[in-house]
Amino acid sequence: MTLLEVDDTIVAIASPTSPAPRGVVRMSGDETLAILQQMGIHCEQTSRARRLATHIDVGTPLGTIPVEVMVWPTHRSYTGQPSAELHTYGSLPLLRALVDKAGRCGARAARPGEYTMRAFLAGRLDLTQAEAVLGVIEAEQRGTLDHALRQLSGNLSQPLERMRSTLLDLLADVEAGLDFVDEDISFISDQDLIDRLSAIAIELEQTLRLMQNRGGGSARITVALCGPPNAGKSCLINRLADQQVAIVAPVAGTTRDTVTVDIELQGNHLTLIDTAGIEEAETEVSLQSQAQAQRSTSESRVRLWCVDSTSDDFAAKANELQELANRTRRPQTIDLWIATKTDAAIQSTSTASTEASWIPCSALNGDGIERLKISICETLKQHDTEEIGSVVGTAARCSQSLHQAIAAIQQAIHLTGHQEGHEFVSAELRTVAQCLGEVTGTVYTDDILDRVFGRFCIGK
Ligand SMILES: Nc1nc2c(ncn2[C@@H]2O[C@H](COP(=O)(O)OP(=O)(O)OP(=O)(O)O)[C@@H](O)[C@H]2O)c(=O)[nH]1
Ligand SMILES: [Mg+2]
Incomplete structure (x- = not known):
């Protein structure tokens, strides 16, 4: 198949195929208006987008069905081509009948991602934005959706395009100097070149790191409850989950195996994990439950450190836990500090002597x-906004290009520093520009488009 084929007119069901009050069939291509005409929809010849309510005869056995038609008659549409949407009841046989009729009138069935690819080829979206469209469609978590929407608005491609443009300016200076190498004229000093390349290298490394942090964007968010024995962790997980999932007892060391339960909080899908209270392991069982608890604690995105506010040595326990938290924290870990059993505290615990809030x-x-619950959601949201972030697909596709770009830029800095010829520097800078262009799609190949759009569903 030739991916870049954009001259024919495509049609597909664009809404979910499960029954729904409303379903949508989408068309795009130069022949859209002619095909609509053949389907029995007469649109007056104006250049404005418009909407009309009509009926279409889709043949036996369904007969004539009511359809609302939206038409974009010029290139001012999502795909940059004349296009249309036919809205009717969300019933699969009806929608299929519409697609079949459009097919009989000259439209071709769209391939996965073909609409968004046409938008990309028309310059409506760059590649990271096209991937963000997929991210929006697939988002299961509130945070993932926010990321995809930010990427759609260009928060990833804009800085990359800016860096690429600076780089092309530097390349022009370096190459202009090559023409005057005999006269010893240069358009940029070596030190200036090194400084500006180093600044781009730092920014690229940061972008790459932030992308990799997002690796598992669509997975559930893990929340571990951890702390000393008898702190009230199991009681708290039952309260958060609103059901009895863990055994609660007054003896220390009740929980052995970790207990997990899935909950939803303000659109976040969380997996809560109750762990064994932290203690010196003296038996084989305790050794195993401590190892299991440590693993869950260090791997969880959010950790709820629970300390019994009625205990005499609250501050000592809290400080010990804080050291442990610091030792085991990963870049994306969120630690929250919970003073439990406040109903039974005789006087309010002195939490002031500890660092945590x-x-x-x-x-x-x-x-x-x-x-x-609010604190958990707010800190998750805050952490998500702090990142440039990228949808998982973009991270997977682009990290190699960014690695290559960084390696080439470092090589260019090294060559400049060692006064090697600027012709070698210019070759490295070309590689960097090529790699950055692959990320945003300024430079693309069939293979890249295949990888990006092959993951879409038909109709998007
Ligand atoms: N008054 C009061 N008691 C609580 C509260 N939460 C837990 N407890 C009691 O504290 C004891 C220990 O509670 P658990 O939830 O089993 O504590 P844990 O941290 O899971 O303990 P381990 O599994 O042994 O590590 C039980 O007797 C609970 O009834 C609370 O909010 N208020
Ligand atoms: Mg317990």
Whole structure:
């Protein structure tokens, strides 16, 4: 198949195929208006987008069905081509009948991602934005959706395009100097070149790191409850999940195996993990449960460190846990500090002597639980906004190009520093520009387009 074929007119069902009140069939291509005409839809010849309510005869056995038609008669559409949407009841046989009729009138069935690819080829979107469209379609988490929307608005491609443009300016200076090499004229000093390349290298490394941090964007968010034995972790997981998933007992060391439960909080899909209280392992069982607890604690995205606010040595326990938290924290880890059993505290615990900011709560009477839930969601949101981020597909596709770009830029810095000829530097800078262009799609090949658009579903 030739991916870059954009002259024919394509048609596909664009809405989910499960029954719904409304379904959409989409068309795009130069013949859109002529095909609509053949289907019995007469559009007056104007250049404005418009909407009309009509009926289409799709043949036996369905007969004539009501359809609302939206037409973009010029290139001012999502795909940059004349296009149309036919809205009717969301029933698969009806939608298929419409697609078949359009097919009989000259349209071709669209391939996966073909609409978005036409938008890309028309310059409506760059490649990272096209991938963000997929990210939006597939987003299961609130945070993932926010990322995809930010990427769609160009937050990833804009800095990359800016860096590429600076680089092309530098390349022009370096290459202009090559023409005057005998006269010893240069358009940029070596030091200036090194400084400006180093700044781009730093920014690229940062972009790459942020991309990789997002690796598992669509997975569930893990939230571990951890802390000393008897701190009230199991009681708290039951309260957060609103069901009895873990055994609660007054003896220390009740929980052995980790217990997990899935919950949803403000659009975030969380997996809560109750762990064994942290203690010196003295038996084989304890050794295993401690190892399991440590693994869950270090791998979880959010950690709820629970300390019993009624205990005499609150501050000592808290400080010990904080050291442990610092030792085991990963770049994306979120630590929250929970003072438990506040209903039973005789006097308010002195949390001031510790560094953390504490969320007081009682799993018994529910005090502070709402605030805890809000804190979890807000910190997740805040962490997500701090990242440039990228949708998972973009990260997978682009990290190699970014690695190559960084290697080439470092080589260019090295060559300049060692006064090697500027012709070698210019070759490296060309590689960098090529790699950055592959990320945003300024430079693309069939293979890249195949990888990006092959992951889409038909109709998008
Ligand atoms: N008053 C009061 N008691 C609580 C609260 N939460 C837990 N407890 C009690 O504290 C004891 C220990 O609770 P668990 O939830 O089993 O504690 P844990 O941290 O899971 O303990 P391990 O599994 O042994 O590590 C039980 O007797 C609970 O009833 C609370 O909010 N208020
Ligand atoms: Mg427990």
